[in-house]
Amino acid sequence: MATASSSKLSQNSIASQPHAWSFHDNVAALPFSFAIICLLSVFTLLYNKTSTGVYSSSARWNNVSFIVFQEPDWTLLHKCVEQYRTQNLRLLQTLSQGLDILLHNQELTNLDRITCRVQNRIDRLSKIFDQDQDILQRQLFVPFDTTYVLPDGEPTISTNAFPSRAVDHSYDDPHQVVAHIVRDWTAEGKQIRRQLYDWCLSKIDKPGLRILVPGAGMGRLAWELARNKHAWVEALESSVGMAAAAASILQRKQSGMIHPFSSDQFSNEVNSSHRYLRVQYPDVDDVEIFEGHLSYTVADFLSLNSVLGNNQSQLDAVVTCFFLDTATNVLEYIAMITKLLKPKGGMWVNVGPLQWHQKSLIRLSADELYSLIEEVGFKIMEWGVDVAPIEYRSSDKLVRSTHYDAYCPLRFVAVLD
Numbered sequence: 001m002a003t004a005s006s007s008k009l010s011q012n013s014i015a016s017q018p019h020a021w022s023f024h025d026n027v028a029a030l031p032f033s034f035a036i037i038c039l040l041s042v043f044t045l046l047y048n049k050t051s052t053g054v055y056s057s058s059a060r061w062n063n064v065s066f067i068v069f070q071e072p073d074w075t076l077l078h079k080c081v082e083q084y085r086t087q088n089l090r091l092l093q094t095l096s097q098g099l100d101i102l103l104h105n106q107e108l109t110n111l112d113r114i115t116c117r118v119q120n121r122i123d124r125l126s127k128i129f130d131q132d133q134d135i136l137q138r139q140l141f142v143p144f145d146t147t148y149v150l151p152d153g154e155p156t157i158s159t160n161a162f163p164s165r166a167v168d169h170s171y172d173d174p175h176q177v178v179a180h181i182v183r184d185w186t187a188e189g190k191q192i193r194r195q196l197y198d199w200c201l202s203k204i205d206k207p208g209l210r211i212l213v214p215g216a217g218m219g220r221l222a223w224e225l226a227r228n229k230h231a232w233v234e235a236l237e238s239s240v241g242m243a244a245a246a247a248s249i250l251q252r253k254q255s256g257m258i259h260p261f262s263s264d265q266f267s268n269e270v271n272s273s274h275r276y277l278r279v280q281y282p283d284v285d286d287v288e289i290f291e292g293h294l295s296y297t298v299a300d301f302l303s304l305n306s307v308l309g310n311n312q313s314q315l316d317a318v319v320t321c322f323f324l325d326t327a328t329n330v331l332e333y334i335a336m337i338t339k340l341l342k343p344k345g346g347m348w349v350n351v352g353p354l355q356w357h358q359k360s361l362i363r364l365s366a367d368e369l370y371s372l373i374e375e376v377g378f379k380i381m382e383w384g385v386d387v388a389p390i391e392y393r394s395s396d397k398l399v400r401s402t403h404y405d406a407y408c409p410l411r412f413v414a415v416l417d
């Protein structure tokens with residue numbers, strides 16, 4: 001509960017770590033007002049105000065802080081890994097049933113080779129599952145250091161009520177998290193990132209912009225905006241599982257190996273050995289950000305309403321990548337984006353499909369979305385749907401599957417007019 005007049009750090013905060021910025025330096029360095037209406041500065045300001053970091057004028061070190069409004073449900077991480085284990089056991093059981101049929105078959109003879117192959121597959125997969133579960137338990141799905149910001153503790157924020165929304169845990173699933181690690185932090189995901197993230201980056205034409213990336217997943221796009229475009233970036237993500245894995249890479253700077261294809265369905269497989277591929281993460285030597293700034297907030301996008309109250313924020317850009325179609329009510333997302341951006345010139349960059357999630361109430365087509373965005377006050381500067389499909393997880397040259405799964409993303413740039 002918020003009791004003090006200033007925000008607090010949680011017990012597992014990173015307050016003792018040195019920090020390259022002091023509160024006063026931030027005030028001087030930023031070319032905009034520190035009014036509470038600027039969401040990004042709220043987060044950054046609160047963080048710096050509450051940290052007892054030592055200012056060093058020569059330090060360029062800039063760690064990524066993970067911000068929460070409420071203590072995450074850490075037990076969820078354990079539950080998700082347990083679920084993952086159960087699902088993998090089921091996969092092994094499916095294979096064992098097949099092996100039984102082979103061993104007891106009476107219709108065909110000389111099945112030794114295939115029987116042996118299926119047995120090997122079970123042995124190999126069971127080892128791989130153990131290894132991956134171990135890395136999930138020790139590294140990716142563990143509680144991370146949080147900066148606990150209580151916006152209601154700030155005198156200038158009027159509301160302390162966070163709406164209780166139905167929580168969607170589908171992205172907490174370790175299979176999802178591992179798929180996003182491949183997409184964001186491995187060499188196997190590079191081609192996808194260059195097709196999607198490079199395009200977003202190309203829309204940011206000057207340094208120092210304040211950018212929000214909602215639905216940030218494993219954080220690579222937000223990180224690249226901060227690191228390559230020297231922007232002040234807030235990644236925002238509702239999944240604690242995603243955030244935990246992102247913290248492993250961005251906060252604790254850990255690396256490891258995983259087998260992202262091991263739990264794929266036993267359907268459409270082209271070559272049984274393709275599922276054993278092991279990938280290394282991250283694909284970069286260091287994750288330091290030297291000129292820009294990145295922090296990562298673990299919250300529902302729409303809960304920002306509670307932070308802003310009736311105020312208009314002043315962000316330069318909101319970048320949505322494979323996020324818009326996660327909306328239950330896309331009108332709420334668009335209203336939020338409008339509220340976050342500078343009313344004159346705030347830019348919305350979007351790339352992603354319109355694969356409306358199951359819970360979506362309004363399922364607009366691209367042309368309907370165009371009308372809506374224009375109607376609410378954006379000037380559309382660029383608009384188009386890709387002709388060539390882009391895969392989601394990995395785009396290596398292997399033909400893994402007899403089924404092709406990919407998206408032709410809608411890309412647009414819209415500016416508040």
Ligand SMILES: C[S@@+](CC[C@H](N)C(=O)[O-])C[C@H]1O[C@@H](n2cnc3c(N)ncnc32)[C@H](O)[C@@H]1O
Pocket residue numbers: 171180183214215216217218236237238239242299300301302321322323326327
């Ligand atoms: C399809 S994934 C895309 C992740 C990332 N942008 C990427 O391109 O790899 C959608 C992400 O949005 C997050 N998400 C969905 N609804 C959200 C919400 N209301 N607030 C914040 N994040 C949300 C999910 O947890 C998930 O990580």
